[in-house]
Amino acid sequence: MFANILINGAITAGIYALLALGFSLIFGVAKIINLAHTAFYMLAAYFIFTFAYYLGLNAPLSATASIIITTAIGVGTYKLVIERIREHETAVLMITIALALVFQESILLAFGSHFRSAPGFISGHVELLGVSVSIQHILTFGVVLACLLGIWILLSKTKLGIAIRAVAQDREIANLVGINVGTMCLITTAIAVALAAVAGAMVAPIWTIQPHMWMRPLVVVLAVVVLGGLGSLKGSFVAAFILGYTVTLVVFLFPTVSFVKEAVALAIMVAVLLIRPEGLFGVAFEEERL
Amino acid sequence: MRRGLTALLIISLVAVTLIPGCQQGPAETIKIGVIGPMTFIQGEQHWYGAKMAADEINEAGGIVVGNVTMPIELVKIDSNEILSVPDAATAMEKAITVDKVDFLVGGFRTEAVLAMQDIACDNQKIFMGCGSASKEQCTRVAEDYDKYKYWFRVTPVNDELLVMNSFLMLDNVISTVRDELGIENVKIALVMEKAEVGDLIVAGCEHLIPAMGKNIELVGTFRPSPTATDVTAELSAVKASGAHVIMTYFSGPVGVVYAKQWGELEIPAASVGINVEAQKSGFWDATDGYGNYETTLNVYARIELTDKTIPFYDKFVAETGEFPTYTAGTYDALYILRDAIERAGTLDSDAVVIELEKTEYFGSAGRMMFTSTETGNPHDLMWGADYVTAIGTQWQDGELLCVWPPVDGSWNGVVYKGTVAYKLPPWVIDYWKAK
Numbered sequence: 001m002f003a004n005i006l007i008n009g010a011i012t013a014g015i016y017a018l019l020a021l022g023f024s025l026i027f028g029v030a031k032i033i034n035l036a037h038t039a040f041y042m043l044a045a046y047f048i049f050t051f052a053y054y055l056g057l058n059a060p061l062s063a064t065a066s067i068i069i070t071t072a073i074g075v076g077t078y079k080l081v082i083e084r085i086r087e088h089e090t091a092v093l094m095i096t097i098a099l100a101l102v103f104q105e106s107i108l109l110a111f112g113s114h115f116r117s118a119p120g121f122i123s124g125h126v127e128l129l130g131v132s133v134s135i136q137h138i139l140t141f142g143v144v145l146a147c148l149l150g151i152w153i154l155l156s157k158t159k160l161g162i163a164i165r166a167v168a169q170d171r172e173i174a175n176l177v178g179i180n181v182g183t184m185c186l187i188t189t190a191i192a193v194a195l196a197a198v199a200g201a202m203v204a205p206i207w208t209i210q211p212h213m214w215m216r217p218l219v220v221v222l223a224v225v226v227l228g229g230l231g232s233l234k235g236s237f238v239a240a241f242i243l244g245y246t247v248t249l250v251v252f253l254f255p256t257v258s259f260v261k262e263a264v265a266l267a268i269m270v271a272v273l274l275i276r277p278e279g280l281f282g283v284a285f286e287e288e289r290l
Numbered sequence: 291m292r293r294g295l296t297a298l299l300i301i302s303l304v305a306v307t308l309i310p311g312c313q314q315g316p317a318e319t320i321k322i323g324v325i326g327p328m329t330f331i332q333g334e335q336h337w338y339g340a341k342m343a344a345d346e347i348n349e350a351g352g353i354v355v356g357n358v359t360m361p362i363e364l365v366k367i368d369s370n371e372i373l374s375v376p377d378a379a380t381a382m383e384k385a386i387t388v389d390k391v392d393f394l395v396g397g398f399r400t401e402a403v404l405a406m407q408d409i410a411c412d413n414q415k416i417f418m419g420c421g422s423a424s425k426e427q428c429t430r431v432a433e434d435y436d437k438y439k440y441w442f443r444v445t446p447v448n449d450e451l452l453v454m455n456s457f458l459m460l461d462n463v464i465s466t467v468r469d470e471l472g473i474e475n476v477k478i479a480l481v482m483e484k485a486e487v488g489d490l491i492v493a494g495c496e497h498l499i500p501a502m503g504k505n506i507e508l509v510g511t512f513r514p515s516p517t518a519t520d521v522t523a524e525l526s527a528v529k530a531s532g533a534h535v536i537m538t539y540f541s542g543p544v545g546v547v548y549a550k551q552w553g554e555l556e557i558p559a560a561s562v563g564i565n566v567e568a569q570k571s572g573f574w575d576a577t578d579g580y581g582n583y584e585t586t587l588n589v590y591a592r593i594e595l596t597d598k599t600i601p602f603y604d605k606f607v608a609e610t611g612e613f614p615t616y617t618a619g620t621y622d623a624l625y626i627l628r629d630a631i632e633r634a635g636t637l638d639s640d641a642v643v644i645e646l647e648k649t650e651y652f653g654s655a656g657r658m659m660f661t662s663t664e665t666g667n668p669h670d671l672m673w674g675a676d677y678v679t680a681i682g683t684q685w686q687d688g689e690l691l692c693v694w695p696p697v698d699g700s701w702n703g704v705v706y707k708g709t710v711a712y713k714l715p716p717w718v719i720d721y722w723k724a725k
Contacts, residue, residue: 004530008523015520053575113330115546115567115576123578125555131526132555207519208546208576216519251512251523258524259484259515 003129005248011133013244014141015203019217020224020236021147022195028231029168029188032082032092038214038221039100040193044070044200045209046107048118059119063201067194074193078186086185100214108211120205140202147195151233154191164188168231220262227269229282238280242268319363320353320637322627323391324620325381325406326398326421328368331570332617336396336420338610339618340364342602343625353628356635362624365389371402378402382409391415392637395444395623400424400486407441414639416440416646418623421616423449423487428667435663439643442660444626445619446589447673447680449487453494455587455673456563458701459682459694460537463562463585464506466712467534471722477509479533479559481524481548483516488539491564495537509533516542525557534722538563538586546576553580558721560714561585562682571613574688581685583715588683589616591692593708595656595681600708602654613690614654622653675702686713 023037047066051057057065077099085091120136127133155161166174167184175181207213223243228235246268247261254260272280324340326333344362347353352361367385371378378399385391386409394410397403398421407427410417417440419427425448431438446452464476480495482488492511499508509531512524521544528536536559540548545567552561565586567573573581590613592603602621606614614621630645631637647669651658656678661670671678682694693712695701 004523004526008526011522012520108329112334114572115543116572117550117576117578119578123554132529132557134522134551134554137522205578206551208543208550210543213519216517248523252527255510255512255524255527257513259513259518261523262515 004131005245005252007128007131007133008251009241009245009248011137011141011244012248013241014137014144015206016220016224016244017237017240018140018144018147018195018199018202020221020228020240021144021151021233022192022199023221024225024228024231024233024236025151025195026188026192027225028233029164030086030185031089032086032185032189033089033096033230034082034192035093035096035218036077036100036103037096037192037196038218039103040070040074040196041200041203041217042107042209042211042214043073043103044197045118045204045213046111046116048201048204049116049209052119053116059121059205062119063121066201067197070197070200071190071194074196075186075190078189082189083182083185100218104211104214111211113211116209118201118204118209121202134206136202136205140206143198143202147198148233148237151191160187216262219266223266223269225279227272227279229279232279232281235279235281239269318358318360320355320360320393320631321363321365321389321391322624323365323367323385323389323394323396325367325369325378325385325394325396326617327370327372328366329370330372331572331612331615332372332398332421333368333396334610335612335615335618336398336620337364337366338606338612339420339614339621340395340624342605342609343621343623347624347628354632355637365391367396369397369402369406371397371399371406375399375402375405379405379409382406386410386413386415393627393642394418395420395620395627396617397421398617400426403427407438411438411440414440416442416627416639416642418620418627419443420445420619420623423447423452425450425667425670428661428670431668432663432666435668439669440639442646442669443671444623444658445655445671446616447671447678448667449490450494451673451680452487452564452587453491455680455682456491456537456539457498459562459585459587460535462682462694462696462712463535463560466714467560470714470719471534473534473722475505475507476535477507477531477533478535478537479509479528479531480511480537481521481528482511482513482537482539482563483518483542483544484513485516485539485541487541488513488516491539514544514548516540516544518544519547520551521548522551522555525551525555528559529555529557533559534718535559536561536563538565540565540567543567546573546581549573549581549584550577551580552584553577553582553715556715556717556721558718560718563587566615568685569613569615569683569690571607571611571690573690574685579688582687583685583713585682585684585693585712588681588690588692589619589655590614591681591683591690591708593681593692593706595679595706596652596654598652598654619655622651622655622658625653626651626658675704679704681706682712684712686710 048062051062228239243265246265250261251258326336369378369381394417403422545565562585568586633645634641684693692709695704
């Protein structure tokens, strides 16, 4: 049972981390709580489905085209809607949830509520310590690590990353030293939406595609980023593991009530927040970020 | 001369207006409300089934009501019941008070159907259920006949019978495991979504499986959410439990996730039970083919339940591109209703109820009759070897085939033409033979 919990917990954590990464990034930099984040993940999944089944493209091409188009929609949405109200956090919350619902209803109109499947990059499974694990799950875990590494290099080793961090720390000072704050926020939005689309490309083949597929992951994403500390990439990664192992433990130790696995994970989040309201790696000062 | 022509014209117009035989207005119609979650496949199938029947009946002239022949006018009513029970109640109110339907067919989600049943019966409108399996809807008829007599269930059989049917299919799979794998002590795991009907089936299984004999063991019960997106942990736990057979109950989207991951991870246990998603034509693509060998209780397959089944099945597939599932039972419901109206010779609900109770109709799903008012659940669909049996279907290489009642006739001698033998998944055979 130990091997089962060890491996399944890590696999679940990998999916949670991938979904939460972009959400955490855009909050950390632009201070935008984007409740439409997982709706972009849904859009990406539907684009992949469309390209694969209607245009006959293979999985890598479908995923690439989907990531580009979803990112373009994300950037367009930011310029048209979010940028104007960026300073009003409540309005951003309302607008982004409304956007998610608009996306959902549009998909419902276009595709109906039928369950669809996105092509995976690779099929089949392997045995790890006697546990059956799909290769797509392992690939997803690898992509999480690659994305984390890529974001870390971008933010800590490049001029663009330094500019983004400067905006995150103090917008006014960043503006005074010649950094275009609006452009930095736009770039961050593009990266965050692209990460959501990557999540769509990796996770959609594991799960199923349907117009409400963004809701449940949104709860998981919120739990991960709040537990980890809003805007902390490191916190999100650690929190993803805590929640991933929690849900796996519930399934193995209390199988007759496995439907409460996510509720238990949320209860743990609440318990941690009662002790440490800013989350595990939440920051009191922006300089602490990263 | 001109005055004479004008007078003639006026007289003609008056005659056309006043003499019944000369009226050219639209013929009076029988309004039948088709109520269901219309943005979901369950509601779509309610509509497709009803529309096919209505078109056929209208092409044949309509329904003879006394001395008048009246065409059917269908009214599509979106209950949105999968997402909201209050929406369903509102939709039912609107259908009766605004659309002024004469009869209703449809309904899917139990909680919503209970609410809609109350509204229909309060308004003395006949409501023919084509989706919810809860026996409670019919025990209500026994408890308060005068109020609830307007309710009839056309499809599926009630939840207690679903459990019984599932056990008959399970028994068939256990026999195959014993015969082909040489395993005498068969271990069973339950993987059933957390839902009202699921609770009932789990309770039944936990009571009945230990009673099946010393050589059958229940090794675990797993209850994922109906909307769970990942059940790999549950499936890993099933494999770790050493189960040879998984008994399922899924009415929600988790059924697709389960089957896809079960096949991709090659969990070494045969899967049998109820998986509503596996009844649909889109299941194969939705699982990327990993749903191969998934076995589920069903109402339709391309077999001869009666001589009407295959023509109905083929026409349904040709017109919709989908396999008919149990909510397409609105097709039979409309014919049953037509016959009852014609026997009653009136649209009066009380008179039609009396005739519906006398129904014996050979429909696309089998010989259909309703339980009598002497039973504890009147107006329920009768089940048994001589009535509707329901069937077990298995996905075999992209085709949905009937595998129960067994092809060898071991269940009461019932064999439907087109039935094939149940197949164990090859990875299950390989795993246990290597042990």
